[in-house]
Amino acid sequence: MAESMKRPPRKIQGPVAWMRQHLFSSWYNSLLTIVVGYLVVTNVSPLINWLFLEANFVGSEPSDCSGTGACWLFVNQRLNFFIYGFYPDDLQWRVDIIFGLLAVAFVPQFIEKFPARKACGLFGLTGLPIIGYFLIPGGTFGLEVVESTKWGGLMLTLILAYIGILASLPIGIVLALGRRSDMPMIRGLCVVFIEVWRAVPLITVLFMASVMLPLFLPDGMNFEKLSRALIGITLWQSAYMAEVIRGGLQAIPRGQYEAADALGLGYWKKTGLIILPQALKMVIPGIVNTFISLFKDTTLVLIIGLFDLLGTVQSTITDPAWQNVAIEGYVFVAFCFWVFCFGISRYSQNLERKLDTGHKT
Amino acid sequence: MGNTMTDQTQTTDPQSPTPGETANKPDIIRVEGMHKWYGDFHVLRDLNLNVRHGERIVICGPSGSGKSTFIRCLNRLEEHQQGKIIVDDIELTDDVRHIDTVRREVGMVFQHFNLFPHLTVLENLCLSPIWVRKTPRKEAEADAMEYLKRVKIPDQAKKFPGQLSGGQQQRVAIARALCMKPKIMLFDEPTSALDPEMIKEVLDVMIELAGSGMTMMCVTHEMGFAKTVADRVIFMDDGEIVEEAPPHDFFTNPQEPRTQSFLQQILAH
Numbered sequence: 001m002a003e004s005m006k007r008p009p010r011k012i013q014g015p016v017a018w019m020r021q022h023l024f025s026s027w028y029n030s031l032l033t034i035v036v037g038y039l040v041v042t043n044v045s046p047l048i049n050w051l052f053l054e055a056n057f058v059g060s061e062p063s064d065c066s067g068t069g070a071c072w073l074f075v076n077q078r079l080n081f082f083i084y085g086f087y088p089d090d091l092q093w094r095v096d097i098i099f100g101l102l103a104v105a106f107v108p109q110f111i112e113k114f115p116a117r118k119a120c121g122l123f124g125l126t127g128l129p130i131i132g133y134f135l136i137p138g139g140t141f142g143l144e145v146v147e148s149t150k151w152g153g154l155m156l157t158l159i160l161a162y163i164g165i166l167a168s169l170p171i172g173i174v175l176a177l178g179r180r181s182d183m184p185m186i187r188g189l190c191v192v193f194i195e196v197w198r199a200v201p202l203i204t205v206l207f208m209a210s211v212m213l214p215l216f217l218p219d220g221m222n223f224e225k226l227s228r229a230l231i232g233i234t235l236w237q238s239a240y241m242a243e244v245i246r247g248g249l250q251a252i253p254r255g256q257y258e259a260a261d262a263l264g265l266g267y268w269k270k271t272g273l274i275i276l277p278q279a280l281k282m283v284i285p286g287i288v289n290t291f292i293s294l295f296k297d298t299t300l301v302l303i304i305g306l307f308d309l310l311g312t313v314q315s316t317i318t319d320p321a322w323q324n325v326a327i328e329g330y331v332f333v334a335f336c337f338w339v340f341c342f343g344i345s346r347y348s349q350n351l352e353r354k355l356d357t358g359h360k361t
Numbered sequence: 362m363g364n365t366m367t368d369q370t371q372t373t374d375p376q377s378p379t380p381g382e383t384a385n386k387p388d389i390i391r392v393e394g395m396h397k398w399y400g401d402f403h404v405l406r407d408l409n410l411n412v413r414h415g416e417r418i419v420i421c422g423p424s425g426s427g428k429s430t431f432i433r434c435l436n437r438l439e440e441h442q443q444g445k446i447i448v449d450d451i452e453l454t455d456d457v458r459h460i461d462t463v464r465r466e467v468g469m470v471f472q473h474f475n476l477f478p479h480l481t482v483l484e485n486l487c488l489s490p491i492w493v494r495k496t497p498r499k500e501a502e503a504d505a506m507e508y509l510k511r512v513k514i515p516d517q518a519k520k521f522p523g524q525l526s527g528g529q530q531q532r533v534a535i536a537r538a539l540c541m542k543p544k545i546m547l548f549d550e551p552t553s554a555l556d557p558e559m560i561k562e563v564l565d566v567m568i569e570l571a572g573s574g575m576t577m578m579c580v581t582h583e584m585g586f587a588k589t590v591a592d593r594v595i596f597m598d599d600g601e602i603v604e605e606a607p608p609h610d611f612f613t614n615p616q617e618p619r620t621q622s623f624l625q626q627i628l629a630h
Contacts, residue, residue, distance in 0.1 A: 253475075255471060255473050255474075255475035256475060256477065258438050258471065258475060259469075259471065259475035259476070259477070260477075261436075261438060261464065262436055262438065262464060262467075262468070262469035262471075262538075263464070263488070263489035263493065263537070263538075263541065264461055264464035264465040264489060264493045264541065265488075265489060265492060265493060266457075266461060269492050269493070273488060273492065274477055277479050278477075278478065278479050281479065355479075357478055357479055357521040357522075357523055
């Protein structure tokens with residue numbers, strides 16, 4: 001008796017015990033298990049059949065697809081268009097370099113022990129956009145110019161999301177700090193900015209950027225549609241970001257501000273060294289949520305005539321040469337978005353774990 | 362009431378003798394006719410106080426009497442609306458540069474420690490010396506380790522505040538304030554948030570500090586501490602300084618009825 005009191009009750013182990021406990025604990029649960037099991041088997045196996053077993057991967061003509069399974073041949077054939085849009089074939093190495101550098105910057109972030117992990121990340125945030133800025137449009141260093149109207153596909157999606165994310169975070173931080181400023185003028189401006197941009201749908205912003213903005217700009221000062229869309233997306237996004245970050249700023253206990261004040265740290269040092277590191281850490285889930293939703297919202301540029309990944313796929317499935325490939329196209333797009341968004345999400349969870357110092361003030 | 366206040370506080374003139382070896386040192390803090398309001402609420406009423414270099418002052422009083430607010434005015438965590446506060450020959454006004462100068466010379470320890478949870482103990486200590494005093498990192502870290510030894514927790518330097526006990530956190534907070542090599546230390550109820558068994562380790566550090574000649578102002582309910590280290594005990598009630606006296610006189614022969622009833626209550630058991 002005394003012996004058994006010391007130990008927690010032994011957990012029953014083994015798959016049979018587990019199933020008995022969780023799946024067949026009563027006649028009602030057994031029935032549910034059987035019904036659900038039947039539904040899973042009858043639905044998953046056709047899905048796997050369609051996706052892989054009966055699907056066609058090789059060939060060159062639409063007629064090579066059997067029609068019983070997915071026609072991945074179509075994705076395979078048009079992959080170049082889905083990735084680069086109308087970017088000239090012989091210049092696509094420039095985009096490939098950027099893709100490569102993107103991998104160099106971010107893949108190490110998932111490998112805990114990678115020696116130059118931080119340097120890679122820093123490069124991704126600073127060097128990479130600069131290189132991209134010169135390499136992709138060309139026009140400098142003897143590189144042939146590629147108009148932004150020719151950019152498209154996954155490359156365009158990534159450019160929009162990357163720049164949107166990269167620019168909206170610092171602007172959001174500034175707006176959030178401004179909204180909590182003691183100076184009425186600054187606070188007023190930030191409140192107006194945030195409330196105006198946040199209250200407008202992104203589609204409206206994009207239409208305004210592509211159609212109305214040129215009307216207001218003086219003659220001769222006209223920049224391309226992509227830049228206008230980018231500015232619109234960034235400002236719109238930064239208003240959301242500001243509110244997420246403000247949530248974090250408000251969660252910092254007053255004592256932290258006072259301790260920093262008492263140590264003689266001025267406003268900027270207090271904000272940069274004490275408040276922001278804690279506030280941002282606290283709202284990582286919110287920030288990442290915003291990033292992911294921005295990543296997917298970039299598909300809206302379709303309506304102002306930019307061909308992002310979804311746009312390129314959609315224009316291809318209406319191509320009379322390929323019939324009945326809509327499902328394959330959309331599954332492919334969904335998969336691509338899922339890979340990137342899931343990657344962002346995993347990275348943020350990683351980051352949260354790493355930054356946790358176990359202190360709840 | 363206003364008149365008796367003035368009479369009371371006149372005894373704090375620098376000329377009037379107070380016991381202790383600090384009697385003929387110059388003033389480091391001067392508070393003259395200071396008032397503070399929160400909105401319409403008059404929290405501090407006509408405070409007058411002079412503190413000499415190296416003097417150790419304990420402020421006590423019932424909760425809501427304004428004692429915390431008072432010492433928080435001394436490094437301008439709170440703003441006063443009338444009267445003068447002069448710390449180390451600098452008057453506290455809206456001038457941010459003056460405030461920053463004063464804050465560099467005045468260390469503060471809070472009831473809830475307020476350590477920076479995202480930084481290690483050592484980083485907590487070095488932050489301000491490096492960023493405000495511009496001390497080279499190596500030197501700041503060596504200094505910090507010295508202070509950690511002084512508060513008897515050098516082995517916790519690499520830990521995060523969240524991994525320490527309350528008493529240890531408060532000692533880190535004291536060390537953090539000392540790292541700025543302040544001329545004055547303010548303590549705002551430093552032991553009130555601690556479990557009883559941790560109070561002593563913090564008080565020991567404070568007593569050691571008092572022995573080193575640091576100017577200290579301490580809001581506390583630890584009457585034992587007041588008796589051992591204070592040069593003067595100040596009793597505040599309702600935003601006023603009701604009575605101030607050397608600890609022996611204060612505890613054995615309080616003059617004011619309000620002080621008497623307060624002491625009766627806290628010393629009853």
